[in-house]
Amino acid sequence: MSTPTRRFALALLAGLCACSLAQAQGAWPSRPIRMIVPLAAGSAVDNAARIVVQKMGQNVGQSIVIDNRPGAAGLIGAGEVAKAAPDGYTLGGFNDSIMTMLPNMHAKMPWDIVKDFEPVSLVATVEWGLVVPTDAPEKSAADLVAVARKSPGQVNYGSGGNGSPQHIAMALFASQAGVQMKHVPYKGATQAAMGVAGKEVDAxxxxxATVSALVKGGKLRLIGVTTPKRMPQFPDVPTVSESGLPGFEFNSWFAIMAPAGTPKEVVQRLSAEVAKALADPEVRDKLNAQGLTPRGTTPEELGTAMRAQLAKYGALIKANNITAE
Structure with missing residues (x-):
């Protein structure tokens, strides 16, 4: 084969390969997608994920299956996402504890949140509340602070594990209030909520989203919300800020991440599908009903917010001496 002929053949082959690759990418998704949620079923992120991905699956014509992998405050499940093939068929439904808190608490992380993942979209923020058993004497955040001051170290609280958002929120609450409280870690947020309902812990x-049904069903009492203003769903429940701890606010994220190396076209398509799902009034109503605020961002916006949050929580965790051990 002459040199010009060989060059033509190689060019033709390269063109065919590029065309095949483009067609393969354009065909995404051609099979079901798995979303690993490194948190327990029934948690705020799990509830939000199920609402949003059901609509996304309908829109893209493929099912998106939630795979709950709780444990180690999310480290294990997130690691599975990091190791998955970067083909758009394995995603992670993460909270900001996994993304921006845990990396600040472990000297040796099994994965790097910046290097091992591709940001897709911030889907929603999870609004938070302070709960106690229904027959507890505390009616407000101020009451809980008063009891904790009277009995240092005797009031205990549940969390979804060391370094979980529940842990961070209450540790910051105790620090700001100047009280000592005992931390009792559970395997997940749902188990911690049931621990309060069962009077295993005090608060x-x-x-x-995790406790709304338990509150409405009379299993838990909501004594404060961590939003700047009272929530429409619970207009009679004061904010923590107005009822004992001025300026205290806290929320967390539900964000979608993909393994590093996932094709940019797929990441952009996923982000667009999130936005499309969140534009659906029924989806927004379901999220709002569970105390979630729909967001939707570009991959670049999520990446920027994630890095800023990493720095913010790094400073807070260091100042309050919070560890994951």
Missing amino acids: AFQGI
Whole structure:
């Protein structure tokens, strides 16, 4: 084969390969997608994920299956996402504890949140509340602070594990109030909520999405919300800020991440599908009903917010001496 002929053949082959690759990418998704949620079923992120991905799946014509992998405050499940093939068929439904808190608490992380993942979209923020058993004497955040001051170290609180958002929220609450409280870690947020309902622990900060049904069903009492203003869903419940701890606010994220190396076209498509799902009035109503605020961002916006939050929580965790051990 002459040199010009060989060059033509190679060019033709390269063109065919590029065309095949483009067609393969353009065909995404051609099979079901798995979203690993490194948190327990029934948690705020899990509830939000199920609402949003159901609509996304309908829109893209493929099912998106939630795979709950709780444990180690999210480290294990997130690691599975990091190791997955970067083909757009394995995603992570993460909270900001996994993304911006845990990396500030472990000297040796099994993965790097910046290097091992591709940001897709901030889907929603989870609004939070302070809960106690229904027959507890505390009616407000101020009451809880008063009891904790009277009995240092005797009031205990549940969380979804060391370094979980529940842990961070209550540790910051105790620090700002100047009280000592005992931390009782559970395997997940749902278990911690049930621990309060069962009077195993005295209180907990929880995502409203996690405890809304328990509160409305009379299993838990909501004594404060961590939003700047009272929530429309619970207009009679004061904010923590107005009822004992001025300026205290806290919320958490539900964000979608993909393994590093996932094709940019797929990441952009996923982000667009999130935005499309969140534009659906029924989806927004379902999220709002569970205490979640729909967001939707570009991958670049999520990446910027994530890095800023990493720095913010790094400073807070260091100042309050919070560890994951």
